[in-house]
Amino acid sequence: MASGAALTWTLTDGVAVVTFDLPGEPVNKISRAVKQDVLATFEALERDRAVEAVAFFSGKPDSFIAGADIAEFVEIASAAEAERLAADGQALLERVAAFSKPIAVGIHGACLGGGLEFALACRYRVASDHPKTQLGLPEVQLGLLPGAGGCQRLPRLIGARAALDLILGAKVERAAQAFRLGIVDELVHPAILKDITLAAAKRMARGWRPQRRRRGGLLAWLLDRNPLGRRLVFRTARRQVLAKTGGNYPAPLAALEAVEHGLRHGIREGLKREAQLFGQLAVTDVSRKLVQIFFATTALKKDFGIPSPPPPVAVSRLGVVGAGFMGAGIAGTAVAQAGVDVRLKDAGLPQVAKGLAAAREVLDDRLKRRRISPYEYTRLVAQLSGGESYAGFGRAELVIEAVFEDLAVKQAVVREVEGAASERAAFASNTSTIPIHRIAEAARRPEQVIGMHFFSPVARMPLLEVIPAARTAPAVISTAVAFGRRMGKTAIVVKDSPGFWINRILTPYMNEAGHLLAAGVAIEELDQLMVHFGFPVGPITLLDEVGMDVAEKVAGVMHAALKAGRLGRKAGKGFYRYSGGKKGGVDAAVYELIGTQPNGGPRPAEVIQRLVLVMLNEAARAVGEGIVRSPRDGDIGAIFGFGFPPFRGGPLRHADDLGAARLVGELERLAERYGARFAPSDVLRDQARRGTKFYS
Numbered sequence: 194m195a196s197g198a199a200l201t202w203t204l205t206d207g208v209a210v211v212t213f214d215l216p217g218e219p220v221n222k223i224s225r226a227v228k229q230d231v232l233a234t235f236e237a238l239e240r241d242r243a244v245e246a247v248a249f250f251s252g253k254p255d256s257f258i259a260g261a262d263i264a265e266f267v268e269i270a271s272a273a274e275a276e277r278l279a280a281d282g283q284a285l286l287e288r289v290a291a292f293s294k295p296i297a298v299g300i301h302g303a304c305l306g307g308g309l310e311f312a313l314a315c316r317y318r319v320a321s322d323h324p325k326t327q328l329g330l331p332e333v334q335l336g337l338l339p340g341a342g343g344c345q346r347l348p349r350l351i352g353a354r355a356a357l358d359l360i361l362g363a364k365v366e367r368a369a370q371a372f373r374l375g376i377v378d379e380l381v382h383p384a385i386l387k388d389i390t391l392a393a394a395k396r397m398a399r400g401w402r403p404q405r406r407r408r409g410g411l412l413a414w415l416l417d418r419n420p421l422g423r424r425l426v427f428r429t430a431r432r433q434v435l436a437k438t439g440g441n442y443p444a445p446l447a448a449l450e451a452v453e454h455g456l457r458h459g460i461r462e463g464l465k466r467e468a469q470l471f472g473q474l475a476v477t478d479v480s481r482k483l484v485q486i487f488f489a490t491t492a493l494k495k496d497f498g499i500p501s502p503p504p505p506v507a508v509s510r511l512g513v514v515g516a517g518f519m520g521a522g523i524a525g526t527a528v529a530q531a532g533v534d535v536r537l538k539d540a541g542l543p544q545v546a547k548g549l550a551a552a553r554e555v556l557d558d559r560l561k562r563r564r565i566s567p568y569e570y571t572r573l574v575a576q577l578s579g580g581e582s583y584a585g586f587g588r589a590e591l592v593i594e595a596v597f598e599d600l601a602v603k604q605a606v607v608r609e610v611e612g613a614a615s616e617r618a619a620f621a622s623n624t625s626t627i628p629i630h631r632i633a634e635a636a637r638r639p640e641q642v643i644g645m646h647f648f649s650p651v652a653r654m655p656l657l658e659v660i661p662a663a664r665t666a667p668a669v670i671s672t673a674v675a676f677g678r679r680m681g682k683t684a685i686v687v688k689d690s691p692g693f694w695i696n697r698i699l700t701p702y703m704n705e706a707g708h709l710l711a712a713g714v715a716i717e718e719l720d721q722l723m724v725h726f727g728f729p730v731g732p733i734t735l736l737d738e739v740g741m742d743v744a745e746k747v748a749g750v751m752h753a754a755l756k757a758g759r760l761g762r763k764a765g766k767g768f769y770r771y772s773g774g775k776k777g778g779v780d781a782a783v784y785e786l787i788g789t790q791p792n793g794g795p796r797p798a799e800v801i802q803r804l805v806l807v808m809l810n811e812a813a814r815a816v817g818e819g820i821v822r823s824p825r826d827g828d829i830g831a832i833f834g835f836g837f838p839p840f841r842g843g844p845l846r847h848a849d850d851l852g853a854a855r856l857v858g859e860l861e862r863l864a865e866r867y868g869a870r871f872a873p874s875d876v877l878r879d880q881a882r883r884g885t886k887f888y889s
């Protein structure tokens with residue numbers, strides 16, 4: 194981009210009002226060209242005697258600055274080059290921090306990464322009190338660290354403990370919380386953001402210096418202000434990071450080091466170390482994978498899963514049939530995220546009341562975590578209603594059913610809904626096992642029927658599988674995808690085939706876990722090994738979490754346990770014991786039930802190999818059958834659906850990394866020993882023969 198095009202300024206009463214508006218881009222980002230532009234602009238502002246202060250704004254409607262340009266990181270070839278890139282950014286912000294005239298920034302919209310680092314280098318920060326205004330340093334989520342001085346300026350502003358909490362957790366906070374933490378100086382209504390920021394700039398020009406109160410009270414002071422307390426803060430943070438990342442993600446530890454180094458040796462040394470560590474991280478395989486995930490997720494936000502998608506229907510009222518755990522989760526999340534009116538229906542009033550209470554818990558949780566204001570809470574609670582009839586469904590543009598997993602029951606529900614809802618309403622089933630075309634067979638308007646497979650718990654699980662059947666109308670597909678997105682989900686459109694994508698590739702994995710149990714591997718060991726591989730939980734815990742539906746098709750040993758009423762966490766007992774929602778130890782009685790005793794079993798390396806390869810093989814086979822539309826969808830689905838280790842990029846990227854030839858060889862050896870369930874898929878054989886991959 195040509196220098197001089199992104200930043201413009203005008204002079205008002207001694208204050209230069211600078212507007213950052215990167216042409217042709219939806220968000221402002223700091224690229225090499227922008228850095229030049231900022232430098233040139235600030236030089237001009239410095240020279241101009243009429244300029245006494247600066248007020249800085251974004252020209253984008255709902256975003257401030259999204260950070261450094263991530264696309265530039267992809268092209269970096271060496272750690273030294275990445276270190277230079279960070280050092281250049283630091284030098285620019287040093288210039289801003291040392292600018293001879295005071296700078297106030299008015300922040301509205303996303304202020305992330307390098308964007309926040311820029312704001313931190315300015316003297317005064319005003320933020321709009323609007324849900325779109327979010328501030329944070331999410332770099333570690335990309336396998337990086339805040340490399341333009343963020344690891345130095347944030348702890349100096351708000352204390353080491355609060356800064357580490359934000360940086361290591363890649364947390365993004367709404368403006369009100371950022372104000373509470375002391376990141377922003379003033380919180381105002383969006384309508385007066387400009388005036389207040391200008392006024393602050395003017396006041397500063399006249400010699401006013403903003404006073405900052407230390408937040409957090411005595412404890413924070415004790416911990417942050419003396420070396421002993423600080424050492425404790427770092428030791429605790431390091432322990433937490435290691436427990437959380439299992440050593441698989443280097444970025445949080447590096448960020449911790451950058452912060453600690455700076456506080457111990459001063460900002461100059463801190464910046465140097467920060468740039469070095471940024472350089473090292475930027476070229477790691479982990480960071481490359483996490484950046485790929487960022488771009489894949491972003492691309493999915495615009496992808497409706499069909500060529501030339503018709504515009505989605507704007508949903509303002511949702512009908513939900515079935516007030517159980519899933520139905521209530523869908524209802525609560527739809528209200529909380531999409532702000533639609535929700536009508537919840539079940540057979541009896543007690544179920545409806547219970548469902549509404551559970552749906553409200555989603556809102557309670559948002560309120561508690563300050564994601565919504567008490568005012569929004571009251572408004573949203575009023576949008577939730579329910580009953581034992583279909584009253585209120587007439588105005589729903591979309592109905593989602595989450596009734597018992599039984600074809601006849603679901604078919605009856607389609608017919609009932611068709612009788613009660615408008616002709617144009619789309620009907621989505623949240624089934625995880627029943628083919629959508631079978632449900633649609635009962636419909637008078639099968640073109641309105643689709644699958645929307647949410648994961649449990651709905652409020653927290655980020656994935657949605659959208660499953661069109663053969664006759665589903667394209668507009669219904671766009672509507673389901675668009676509404677899923679409004680609910681905050683990443684949606685992938687998958688084929689109407691048993692298990693869709695997620696349960697299809699999970700099933701052989703769970704099944705193999707059953708074989709390994711039968712071979713004498715202990716339950717905890719099995720779980721620990723997969724956590725070590727990078728999953729958030731192992732297969733047995735996952736089975737307890739997901740309960741029956743996936744488990745139905747897995748190996749006999751598992752089935753025996755489930756038959757005995759051990760339905761998993763929701764039943765309070767599965768393979769593990771649960772009490773008060775907390776997981777306890779393995780219930781030893783399970784071994785009796787499944788007729789096996791732990792005796793060591795195969796070597797750990799073989800356990801991991803069998804579990805991973807059987808999943809990769811099935812994923813390859815499913816790709817061959819067109820279950821997902823692209824490897825990208827498959828990988829994002831597996832990462833968001835059940836936590837396939839993000840640093841490995843997803844099952845298909847991981848298969849590419851291992852190479853088809855190696856996979857086929859290992860699978861053949863396993864098939865010889867353990868049978869046909871390991872027979873390499875045609876897709877992998879074909880790739881091995883031709884030397885191709887999923888990603889070119």
Ligand code: 3HC
Nearest residue numbers: 219222259260261262263264303305306307339340341491
């Ligand atoms: N770099 C490059 N491109 C970016 C970007 C960035 N930091 N942030 C957003 N984009 C691009 C997206 O890829 C997308 O591109 P496309 O239109 O070509 O597909 C476009 O901007 C719009 O983004 P979204 O579709 O995601 O828009 P939303 O409105 O849904 O979300 C957002 C906006 C909240 C800013 C979100 O894009 C986001 O979270 N961005 C990344 C923020 C981030 O991680 N920043 C840290 C960067 S690293 C850094 O700053 C290092 C520094 O410390 C040295």
